[in-house]
Amino acid sequence: MRLDLAKSSLSIFFSFVDRSTQLSQGGVQFAIGTSIRLAGLRNRWRDPLLGARPKGDILSCFTIFDFDTGAGMGDQEEARQSYGSDRAQLVYGQKPNGRLAHITEVQRGLACGCICPACRGQLVARTKADHHVPHFAHYRGEACGGGPETVLHLLAKEMFRASPKMLLPGRLSLDHRKRVVTKPSQEVQTEFLRLEYTDPKTIIPDLYVRALEYDLFVEVAVTHFSDEAKVRRLREHRTPAVEVDLSRLSYDLTREAIADAVLRTAPRWWLYHPGIDVAETNRREDEERWRAAQDERRVGAAAKHQKRVVELISAYWEASNALAEESSQISRLEELQATGFAEHVGIEVAGFACFAVPPEVWQAIILTEVFHDRCLGNGVCKAVPITQHLEKAGLIRQQFRRVYAGLADDAAMIEPDFAPPWKAVDAYLKHLARAGVLVQHDNGMVLARQFAEPWTTRTLAEKQRTAAMHAAMQAVEWILAELPAEERGNATSESWLDSVHTESGMKYRAALQSGIEAPKISAEINAAVAMLEKRGPLPYGTVGLPIEGAIQRRKVQMAKQAGELRKKHIQEAERLRHSRRERLCIDAEEQLSGSGLDAFLNTTRDELNRMTPLEAAEDSEPGLNRARDLLSVLVRQLAREGDAAAERQHYQDKIIAEAKRRLASEHSEAFLNARDDDLGRMTPLMFVKDDSTYRKALAKLSEWDREFGHLSR
Numbered sequence: 001m002r003l004d005l006a007k008s009s010l011s012i013f014f015s016f017v018d019r020s021t022q023l024s025q026g027g028v029q030f031a032i033g034t035s036i037r038l039a040g041l042r043n044r045w046r047d048p049l050l051g052a053r054p055k056g057d058i059l060s061c062f063t064i065f066d067f068d069t070g071a072g073m074g075d076q077e078e079a080r081q082s083y084g085s086d087r088a089q090l091v092y093g094q095k096p097n098g099r100l101a102h103i104t105e106v107q108r109g110l111a112c113g114c115i116c117p118a119c120r121g122q123l124v125a126r127t128k129a130d131h132h133v134p135h136f137a138h139y140r141g142e143a144c145g146g147g148p149e150t151v152l153h154l155l156a157k158e159m160f161r162a163s164p165k166m167l168l169p170g171r172l173s174l175d176h177r178k179r180v181v182t183k184p185s186q187e188v189q190t191e192f193l194r195l196e197y198t199d200p201k202t203i204i205p206d207l208y209v210r211a212l213e214y215d216l217f218v219e220v221a222v223t224h225f226s227d228e229a230k231v232r233r234l235r236e237h238r239t240p241a242v243e244v245d246l247s248r249l250s251y252d253l254t255r256e257a258i259a260d261a262v263l264r265t266a267p268r269w270w271l272y273h274p275g276i277d278v279a280e281t282n283r284r285e286d287e288e289r290w291r292a293a294q295d296e297r298r299v300g301a302a303a304k305h306q307k308r309v310v311e312l313i314s315a316y317w318e319a320s321n322a323l324a325e326e327s328s329q330i331s332r333l334e335e336l337q338a339t340g341f342a343e344h345v346g347i348e349v350a351g352f353a354c355f356a357v358p359p360e361v362w363q364a365i366i367l368t369e370v371f372h373d374r375c376l377g378n379g380v381c382k383a384v385p386i387t388q389h390l391e392k393a394g395l396i397r398q399q400f401r402r403v404y405a406g407l408a409d410d411a412a413m414i415e416p417d418f419a420p421p422w423k424a425v426d427a428y429l430k431h432l433a434r435a436g437v438l439v440q441h442d443n444g445m446v447l448a449r450q451f452a453e454p455w456t457t458r459t460l461a462e463k464q465r466t467a468a469m470h471a472a473m474q475a476v477e478w479i480l481a482e483l484p485a486e487e488r489g490n491a492t493s494e495s496w497l498d499s500v501h502t503e504s505g506m507k508y509r510a511a512l513q514s515g516i517e518a519p520k521i522s523a524e525i526n527a528a529v530a531m532l533e534k535r536g537p538l539p540y541g542t543v544g545l546p547i548e549g550a551i552q553r554r555k556v557q558m559a560k561q562a563g564e565l566r567k568k569h570i571q572e573a574e575r576l577r578h579s580r581r582e583r584l585c586i587d588a589e590e591q592l593s594g595s596g597l598d599a600f601l602n603t604t605r606d607e608l609n610r611m612t613p614l615e616a617a618e619d620s621e622p623g624l625n626r627a628r629d630l631l632s633v634l635v636r637q638l639a640r641e642g643d644a645a646a647e648r649q650h651y652q653d654k655i656i657a658e659a660k661r662r663l664a665s666e667h668s669e670a671f672l673n674a675r676d677d678d679l680g681r682m683t684p685l686m687f688v689k690d691d692s693t694y695r696k697a698l699a700k701l702s703e704w705d706r707e708f709g710h711l712s713r
């Protein structure tokens with residue numbers, strides 16, 4: 001937005017906060033707008049409510065650019081500026097009877113019959129016919145320049161003669177409870193009193209009217225605004241006075257437009273009003289009272305503060321003495337000692353007596369819980385959250401928990417040993433940083449690597465031990481619960497931990513922490529558990545638990561189980577024995593029968609270690625197999641023998657038939673039963689068994705045939 005100061009009017013509003021108003025309004029800030037007008041390059045301020053420069057501090061200032069948009073404003077402004085100068089152009093002339101006449105109401109030239117209202121010189125009317133913007137010019141000599149302003153004054157006075165209604169500006173006032181309030185502007189009926197007013201105190205107001213039943217001065221300002229001297233005189237005179245600002249008014253306006261501006265729309269303010277003075281006085285008094293009260297409070301607060309400082313210091317000394325008698329119980333001391341931190345706790349930093357415990361206690365907590373366990377999260381650690389953690393743990397004495405900075409600083413100035421808890425923590429962190437225990441990281445501190453790593457390793461090992469211990473405890477509790485009450489007695493897992501592990505001479509609690517003993521104890525406990533679950537072998541020992549009875553019961557039970565098992569084995573063996581015997585019998589019965597079958601089954605054999613086949617089959621599966629082999633050998637042999645007998649019979653039948661065919665019956669019988677040396681001292685009937693023996697016997701028969709046969713006859 002382009003701002004052209006020459007063509008616009010600029011209003012700057014200041015906001016004032018008035019202390020007395022603030023008080024009388026019950027603490028609500030009450031801003032009074034005051035405008036400073038920059039008309040062209042002049043500047044001027046007026047407070048429409050106060051009528052005088054307001055008291056108070058400027059709290060804020062903001063600017064409002066007050067534009068009358070459109071070309072009209074620019075032209076009007078331009079015209080006003082030109083009329084306000086020596087080149088001002090008059091549009092009203094004064095008739096001999098004193099009346100003002102507009103340029104449009106008169107004849108052209110000297111015929112207008114008007115004089116300048118300011119210098120009273122003769123005027124000549126210039127009109128459009130003269131190729132001018134219509135205006136009055138001075139007939140002889142230079143323009144006096146005062147004409148347009150005088151015209152406005154005269155017109156204003158003229159319209160008040162008709163006793164019009166007029167808008168009075170708002171102002172400060174007091175309500176019925178004597179509080180300062182803003183009385184809004186209001187339109188009132190005026191009564192014209194005199195055209196001019198003169199009094200011994202040399203007040204010459206522009207207008208003197210009566211309104212709201214009191215007398216009122218009205219000042220019409222065009223180029224000359226009332227100065228402080230005038231305001232002072234008005235105050236002395238005690239007559240209310242309003243100033244109407246017509247400086248922005250165009251001089252060539254109609255009477256109606258000017259009347260509207262004067263009576264209502266032009267800016268206006270009180271130059272003086274007794275009500276404003278009273279309200280102002282009231283406000284000033286309120287302000288003074290408020291200041292006095294403030295001062296009193298300030299003095300009181302300072303004294304109270306001093307008292308608190310002294311109390312704080314003595315409380316700190318007291319706490320320090322009490323702490324000296326306190327015995328310290330450092331948590332996780334062993335852990336700190338093992339990891340080399342023990343020398344870094346117990347540092348007497350300033351403010352250490354703010355804590356309910358000796359420094360080594362809370363410092364150990366900072367190292368273990370905050371830095372190692374990271375109980376405040378994985379972020380970096382700072383003094384304030386650490387202090388809050390200690391406070392939650394109840395480690396900070398009540399009286400030092402909330403010490404505001406001013407009090408702490410003043411106390412520390414007097415007693416250098418004092419510091420608020422968070423500063424004590426901060427000092428401790430700084431000490432640790434100097435010792436290399438902590439290192440700066442981002443905006444806070446973390447444990448230095450060479451301290452953090454071995455500690456973490458140790459903690460992990462510790463966790464494993466703890467887990468092992470936990471498992472052992474659980475198992476022991478289970479075991480004890482499994483035992484009959486009379487055997488368990490008063491034993492608990494805790495009493496067990498405190499009993500002595502005979503093998504190492506340590507208590508179980510300590511032995512379970514030992515890398516050598518713990519696995520052995522765990523194994524023994526597991527064996528006991530397995531025994532009670534009726535599985536596994538009998539445990540070697542009792543692991544210090546009252547399980548002798550259970551072991552005995554288990555032993556008996558195991559023996560019983562073994563006996564039953566044996567019996568079962570025997571039965572099974574018997575069943576198998578019987579089965580093998582059966583299988584051999586079935587096989588043998590298929591192949592053999594009668595006495596042959598019995599003879600085979602019940603004859604002892606060398607091949608069967610002097611056992612019968614039945615005995616061998618009953619003895620074992622290999623025995624059965626061997627008996628079966630013997631059976632098949634026998635069967636094959638019997639088959640062969642059967643074949644030979646049949647052949648022999650065949651040849652016997654053949655030789656009998658041949659002998660009967662060739663010999664007479666008495667000779668054939670003799671032949672068949674005669675032993676012969678040629679036939680191995682056997683009879684032919686006995687001798688024949690196959691083709692060759694048959695042929696030999698047949699040859700012998702031929703001999704008999706030749707000797708006794710039918711053929712030889």
Ligand SMILES: [Zn+2]
Pocket residue numbers: 116117118119120121138143144145146147
């Ligand atoms: Zn003049």
